[in-house]
Amino acid sequence: MQLDIDVEDWPAGQWDDLAGRAALAAGEVAPELANARLAVSVLFTSDEEVHTLNREWRDRDRPTNVLSFPMLERTDLLALAPEGPPVLLGDIALAHGVCAREAEAKGIALETHAAHLLVHGLLHLAGHDHVDSDKQAEAMEALEIAALAKMGIADPYGDRDTSTA
Numbered sequence: 001m002q003l004d005i006d007v008e009d010w011p012a013g014q015w016d017d018l019a020g021r022a023a024l025a026a027g028e029v030a031p032e033l034a035n036a037r038l039a040v041s042v043l044f045t046s047d048e049e050v051h052t053l054n055r056e057w058r059d060r061d062r063p064t065n066v067l068s069f070p071m072l073e074r075t076d077l078l079a080l081a082p083e084g085p086p087v088l089l090g091d092i093a094l095a096h097g098v099c100a101r102e103a104e105a106k107g108i109a110l111e112t113h114a115a116h117l118l119v120h121g122l123l124h125l126a127g128h129d130h131v132d133s134d135k136q137a138e139a140m141e142a143l144e145i146a147a148l149a150k151m152g153i154a155d156p157y158g159d160r161d162t163s164t165a
Contacts, residue, residue: 002039009046022118025147043093050095066117074127092121119147
């Protein structure tokens with residue numbers, strides 16, 4: 001996967017490297033993301049910019065931690081041949097303030113939370129979702145947990161009761 005990364009309004013850091021590692025890990029757990037033809041735009045930006053995007057494209061008048069804008073239908077992604085020109089999978093935008101506040105509330109590093117949100121956004125671009133059913137949410141969370149484990153990051157949902165009893 002090719003990444004076009006733009007960092008605005010985030011502190012200095014290895015955001016390019018983090019996005020690359022998240023993309024590799026996501027591709028390991030969701031092989032459809034490992035296609036070298038795929039291109040993804042990643043924007044590390046301000047709450048204000050994400051608020052504007054969320055209002056304009058999602059009709060939600062507030063900032064959120066991550067937005068994903070898929071450009072390719074899942075069926076087309078799954079059928080994408082490994083050879084050929086680049087294909088835009090979609091765009092991801094992360095809001096610094098929201099991400100930083102959430103990371104602080106969770107007691108984790110901003111980089112750790114950003115990695116989770118990058119994986120989450122990439123899975124959305126691949127057509128995975130979590131809003132229609134608990135089963136769908138559990139499947140997506142399992143992919144996130146597996147990808148983050150490949151990055152050496154603990155289960156972000158570890159505080160939940162996952163027993164089946």
